[in-house]
Every structure is written in C-alpha cells, then in structure tokens.
Amino acid sequence: MADDDPIVCSRCFTDTGLRFDAERIGIDVPGACPNCGAEGFKKLPQAGLGALAHRYFVWGSMWRTRYGAAPLVEFNEHQKTSIELQPWLEQDVRLIERLLKVGFFHYGPRLWMLGEIEPLKALQRSRTRQSIVDRILGEYPERSFSSDESFYRVRVNPSAPGAPSHYDSPPPEHSGRGRLDVKGQPILYGSPDLEICIHECRVTAEDDVFVATLSPTKTLRLLDLSVLLKEGEGVTEFESLDITVHMLFLAGRHSYRLTRTIAEAARIAGFDGLIYPSYFSLLRLGKMPFQTVYGISQRCIEQLHEHEQAKTIPNLALFGRPVATGSVAVKCIDRLVISRVAYEFHFGPTGA
Numbered sequence: 085m086a087d088d089d090p091i092v093c094s095r096c097f098t099d100t101g102l103r104f105d106a107e108r109i110g111i112d113v114p115g116a117c118p119n120c121g122a123e124g125f126k127k128l129p130q131a132g133l134g135a136l137a138h139r140y141f142v143w144g145s146m147w148r149t150r151y152g153a154a155p156l157v158e159f160n161e162h163q164k165t166s167i168e169l170q171p172w173l174e175q176d177v178r179l180i181e182r183l184l185k186v187g188f189f190h191y192g193p194r195l196w197m198l199g200e201i202e203p204l205k206a207l208q209r210s211r212t213r214q215s216i217v218d219r220i221l222g223e224y225p226e227r228s229f230s231s232d233e234s235f236y237r238v239r240v241n242p243s244a245p246g247a248p249s250h251y252d253s254p255p256p257e258h259s260g261r262g263r264l265d266v267k268g269q270p271i272l273y274g275s276p277d278l279e280i281c282i283h284e285c286r287v288t289a290e291d292d293v294f295v296a297t298l299s300p301t302k303t304l305r306l307l308d309l310s311v312l313l314k315e316g317e318g319v320t321e322f323e324s325l326d327i328t329v330h331m332l333f334l335a336g337r338h339s340y341r342l343t344r345t346i347a348e349a350a351r352i353a354g355f356d357g358l359i360y361p362s363y364f365s366l367l368r369l370g371k372m373p374f375q376t377v378y379g380i381s382q383r384c385i386e387q388l389h390e391h392e393q394a395k396t397i398p399n400l401a402l403f404g405r406p407v408a409t410g411s412v413a414v415k416c417i418d419r420l421v422i423s424r425v426a427y428e429f430h431f432g433p434t435g436a
C-alpha cells in the first residue's frame with residue numbers, strides 16, 4: 085500500500101466535528117472506502133488522518149492563559165490513550181488509534197507556553213518594567229515608512245464620511261482606551277491589510293462603513309515590533325524577548341497597560357509610531373498559536389523563521405494627529421459594502 089492511498093473517509097466517523105473536518109481535509113478518490121465500504125465521501129490517507137487528529141484533538145483543545153496558550157491533549161506512537169473520552173468520541177478514537185497506532189494523553193505543556201518567560205514577568209512587575217521597555221526600544225529595529233507606501237483606516241458610522249479629518253486619530257480627550265494610546269496622547273491606528281482593519285472595527289451588517297487610504301507625506305520613523313527578533317544562540321524560550329513581545333500582542337485587554345507603556349516610551353524616544361503584530365493575525369490566516377517542535381518554539385528555530393514571520397500581519401500606530409499636522413495625507417475615501425461575512429472554524433473535544 086502506498087503512503088498516499090486512502091485509509092478512511094469522512095463517513096467513518098460518528099462525531100460531527102470529525103466528520104466535517106474529514107470532509108474538508110479529505111480528497112475526492114473514486115471507489116469504496118477501504119474502512120467502511122461507503123462511496124461518495126472524501127477520503128484521507130495516513131497523513132491526512134494524522135492532520136485531522138492534530139486539528140481536532142491538539143489545536144482543538146488549545147487553552148488560553150493570561151499570556152500564551154497550550155493544547156491540553158497530545159498524541160503519539162509511544163503512549164496508550166489515557167484521556168477520558170465523551171461517549172460520542174469513543175468509537176472515533178478507537179479507529180484513529182488502530183489506523184495510526186497512537187494514543188491520546190494529557191499534554192504537560194512546557195511552562196513558557198503559559199507565559200513563564202523572564203522578560204515577560206519582569207515587564208509585569210513595576211520595579212523591573214523599565215529595564216524591559218528599554219531593551220525593547222534598543223533591540224527592535226527601526227523601520228522607515230515612506231510616502232510611496234500606504235495604509236488603511238476604517239471608520240464605522242462617521243458623521244461626515246467624505247471629510248479627511250474624520251480619518252485622523254480621535255481628539256486627545258477620547259484617547260486612553262486602545263491598545264497603545266494613553267490619556268491625552270492620541271494614536272492613529274491603521275493597517276496595510278484591509279481585512280485586518282475591518283476585523284479590528286468589529287463591523288456589522290447594519291453599519292455604514294468607510295475606508296480611507298492614507299500615505300505619509302514624508303518618511304516616518306517607526307519602531308517595528310512585528311519582526312521576529314533574532315536572539316543569540318542559547319537564548320531559550322524562557323528568556324526570549326521575541327516571545328515576550330509576540331505573546332503580549334496576542335493577549336487581550338489585560339495586556340494594554342503594558343503595551344501602552346512601550347508605545348509611550350517609543351513616542352518619548354522620538355519615533356513617529358509603531359508597527360506591531362495584529363491581535364487578529366492568526367485568525368486572519370487560520371494559524372495555530374505558539375507552535376512547537378518537540379516542545380521548542382518554532383520562533384526559536386532558525387529554519388522556521390520565515391514561516392513564523394509570515395504568520396504576523398502588521399498593524400500601524402502613528403503618534404499624535406498626523407492628518408491634522410500634515411505628516412499623513414488622505415489619498416481617497418471609499419464606502420465599504422459588507423456583502424458577505426464568512427467564518428472559518430474547526431472543532432475540538434469538549435473536555436470532561
């Protein structure tokens with residue numbers, strides 16, 4: 085039997101989630117399923133079944149912590165199944181065990197995946213915070229943003245949709261609520277990725293939505309926090325500034341206190357703004373967070389740097405009110421008609 089010969093089809097599974105995902109991962113191959121004998125369902129070879137098991141049980145059991153996330157379930161050829169199974173998964177797990185010769189077990193994550201990282205912990209303590217902020221400003225690269233580049237800013241229900249000034253940052257009295265702006269210091273948020281802008285604005289079908297295309301009028305100096313920071317040999321995940329910053333921008337509202345401190349330090353240091361990873365990067369690209377190879381972060385593996393970098397979509401934050409001061413110009417404004425909203429989803433076990 086060749087490696088790419090099908091061994092199961094979507095109908096072999098009883099759980100709805102596994103059936104759906106098998107139908108999506110599987111391929112059209114004529115003939116009867118070698119396992120159940122049915123015809124007309126998508127079929128999976130060995131590797132496809134492995135991908136299905138990973139997507140459902142590993143990615144599907146991903147548990148978010150304050151900073152970081154880790155799967156609760158793993159599987160491999162060395163262990164027997166020791167997780168408790170809901171009755172509707174019993175038969176499917178037995179099938180996967182038999183065909184892949186694997187067992188499913190509770191994953192004991194390496195603690196860095198849950199945010200046990202020295203620079204991240206130091207950033208959260210007020211006594212040591214400044215030293216990490218200084219390192220971030222010193223170690224991340226500066227990037228020029230020139231007048232032949234552009235970015236988007238989306239507004240929902242603006243009072244004067246055609247007025248360029250309505251695409252500037254909000255007036256100072258309204259600042260202090262976002263990921264990077266502190267009270268009295270407005271920030272113009274945008275992105276070169278239009279879909280990310282729409283996501284960030286949490287647009288609904290009832291809204292009147294407009295998008296402005298903006299460009300700098302002179303070269304702006306930005307601190308680029310969206311890059312994968314190459315750290316020296318021997319720097320582990322537990323000491324990594326790169327993973328600290330990466331986790332910080334994938335965290336929710338509780339992280340804003342820290343991200344605002346970094347932004348304010350960059351403003352005081354004379355930067356015109358920041359490039360930072362979008363919170364929605366992974367959702368937009370449909371990627372699993374914090375992927376590892378044998379417990380080592382893929383971000384720490386040189387051969388995977390490019391692959392990892394591609395998982396970050398940059399966002400833009402410009403200090404002050406750059407449209408009003410003339411350092412950024414509105415090139416055009418379009419109405420945005422939301423014609424279809426699609427959700428991509430996959431499944432996972434419900435747990436005990």
Ligand SMILES: [Zn+2]
Binds near residue numbers: 119
């Ligand atoms: Zn089948």
